[in-house]
Amino acid sequence: MNKTDKINEAYTNTLDVLKEYTDCTPIFIAISGSTSYGTDLPESDIDIKGIYIQDLDSILRMEYIEQIGGDSEKSKDDRKKDLVLYEFSRFVELLSNNNPNIIELLNISEDCVLYEHD
Numbered sequence: 001m002n003k004t005d006k007i008n009e010a011y012t013n014t015l016d017v018l019k020e021y022t023d024c025t026p027i028f029i030a031i032s033g034s035t036s037y038g039t040d041l042p043e044s045d046i047d048i049k050g051i052y053i054q055d056l057d058s059i060l061r062m063e064y065i066e067q068i069g070g071d072s073e074k075s076k077d078d079r080k081k082d083l084v085l086y087e088f089s090r091f092v093e094l095l096s097n098n099n100p101n102i103i104e105l106l107n108i109s110e111d112c113v114l115y116e117h118d
Contacts, residue, residue: 027117028117032108
């Protein structure tokens, strides 16, 4: 599978995962990690990071989801293995702590941005 196909597959998987979270609206999705740095190898995976906003109704029902994918997911779902999406409030919290994963998103090159909400 070539790099473009791998990126398309990773983005499609991200959209499929988001369908499970109907109360979460993505506002930014980008390629991160070695692919975004240009240091990836043919066998490298595609890491996806992003930000979403959760509906206020869900938050008020105490159903707040601070992160989708990554270490927060104990599931065996391979689609979530290389995917981390942060709820906006969590993103701001991590940003205020100078989290390197968040700083990376602030400096992502334009060609790695897969989605930006209007």
